[in-house]
Amino acid sequence: MELLAPAGDLNKLKYAVYYGADAVYAAGHDFGLRAKSTNFSRTNLKEAVDFCHQYDRKLYITVNIFAHNSDLEQLPEYLTFLQEISVDAIIISDPGVFALAREFAPNVAIHISTQANVTSWSAVDFWYKLGAKRIILARELGINEITEIKIKVPGIELETFVHGAMCMSYSGRCLISAFLNNRSANRGLCTQPCRWEYNLIEKSRPGEFFKIEEDERGSYFFNSKDLNLIKRIPQLLEAGVDSIKIEGRMKSLYYVAAVTRAYRTAIDAGTNIVSSSIQEELNKVSHRYYSEAFFDKFDSTDTQYYGSSAYIREYQFLGEVQKVEGTSVFISIKAKFCVGEEIEFIFPDNKDDLRIKVELIFNEENEHIQLTKPNTIIRLDLDKKLPEWGIVRKKIIEE
Numbered sequence: 307m308e309l310l311a312p313a314g315d316l317n318k319l320k321y322a323v324y325y326g327a328d329a330v331y332a333a334g335h336d337f338g339l340r341a342k343s344t345n346f347s348r349t350n351l352k353e354a355v356d357f358c359h360q361y362d363r364k365l366y367i368t369v370n371i372f373a374h375n376s377d378l379e380q381l382p383e384y385l386t387f388l389q390e391i392s393v394d395a396i397i398i399s400d401p402g403v404f405a406l407a408r409e410f411a412p413n414v415a416i417h418i419s420t421q422a423n424v425t426s427w428s429a430v431d432f433w434y435k436l437g438a439k440r441i442i443l444a445r446e447l448g449i450n451e452i453t454e455i456k457i458k459v460p461g462i463e464l465e466t467f468v469h470g471a472m473c474m475s476y477s478g479r480c481l482i483s484a485f486l487n488n489r490s491a492n493r494g495l496c497t498q499p500c501r502w503e504y505n506l507i508e509k510s511r512p513g514e515f516f517k518i519e520e521d522e523r524g525s526y527f528f529n530s531k532d533l534n535l536i537k538r539i540p541q542l543l544e545a546g547v548d549s550i551k552i553e554g555r556m557k558s559l560y561y562v563a564a565v566t567r568a569y570r571t572a573i574d575a576g577t578n579i580v581s582s583s584i585q586e587e588l589n590k591v592s593h594r595y596y597s598e599a600f601f602d603k604f605d606s607t608d609t610q611y612y613g614s615s616a617y618i619r620e621y622q623f624l625g626e627v628q629k630v631e632g633t634s635v636f637i638s639i640k641a642k643f644c645v646g647e648e649i650e651f652i653f654p655d656n657k658d659d660l661r662i663k664v665e666l667i668f669n670e671e672n673e674h675i676q677l678t679k680p681n682t683i684i685r686l687d688l689d690k691k692l693p694e695w696g697i698v699r700k701k702i703i704e705e
């Protein structure tokens with residue numbers, strides 16, 4: 307079973323690979339669905355493919371907007387470009403884009419996006435007969451339905467989401483952002499109004515907000531919990547799922563690395579129960595309340611959290627190890643920490659993880675400093691040489 311991780315930029319893509327992804331998905335500047343993500347320039351896309359292939363990994367590119375006529379002019383040239391740089395698959399939702407991809411990138415595999423809402427074996431068979439290589443199943447399917455689809459259409463690859471944010475509607479059918487903000491989720495511009503706090507206004511009293519309370523904390527009635535299926539990997543393996551996918555092209559490098567590593571460990575454990583320490587790792591990245599959503603039953607009531615849409619943050623991402631020289635590590639700082647604090651290094655192999663109390667910090671001028679500053683490089687001198695590709699974090703201590 308393939309582990310597929312998200313990458314919002316080239317650096318995140320590299321960390322996804324170092325931390326255990328078999329394949330990575332990303333978007334160019336156009337036609338993907340995360341317009342606010344940094345995304346990849348054409349030069350970056352070429353570099354990303356070459357990097358993945360060098361490590362024997364795959365790169366899939368999203369072209370999963372629902373296209374309007376005006377998009378069609380540029381698409382053939384872009385699809386031809388994706389074939390020329392040898393991407394491993396194009397992720398598509400729209401039948402019109404599918405037809406163009408068959409014509410202008412005939413040698414590239416097509417994966418049908420979750421945006422296309424494939425929810426039955428008949429729909430899977432439909433795309434299979436048209437030439438799709440893989441279906442990214444709708445997130446609303448449970449394990450029994452996935453198992454049945456695999457039995458009925460064994461020739462096609464099935465991919466399913468296992469981790470990350472969920473939409474309150476079927477992916478690809480949400481119109482709230484387009485309606486409220488004129489920014490369509492189906493064109494990569496979602497402003498996430500499902501996460502907003504809503505009040506009630508009586509028609510003749512404009513400006514007077516009446517609080518709606520699901521409970522004493524307020525009401526976020528559209529707010530979905532995050533998906534977390536780490537405990538269900540053995541069942542997904544048994545069902546014959548070909549690829550499991552982590553959501554999050556907008557998430558940090560730390561998030562991508564830590565979540566990818568946890569699922570790598572779970573896949574490598576095969577059908578053995580996933581250890582609690584691995585499950586615990588997923589609590590150390592910022593997340594909303596977790597749920598297994600529709601995995602067991604479609605009418606699950608454990609999918610929404612009405613009290614708040616805020617993230618739960620137990621750990622803070624402090625920086626990435628830029629270079630290791632002997633027992634010194636140079637860290638590119640993203641958030642502050644100071645002398646006396648405990649920090650943790652994580653690495654692609656969990657066994658290398660290290661927790662230390664910071665004693666001395668050196669800045670780029672080799673001077674002692676007490677506190678690090680974001681967007682600087684600092685040096686720590688340790689007792690042992692660290693492996694490469696470390697990420698630094700600290701536990702958030704509530705005052």
Ligand code: SF4
Binds near residue numbers: 472483500501
């Ligand atoms: S508004 Fe929320 S539910 Fe709708 S597409 Fe955006 S994230 Fe998904």
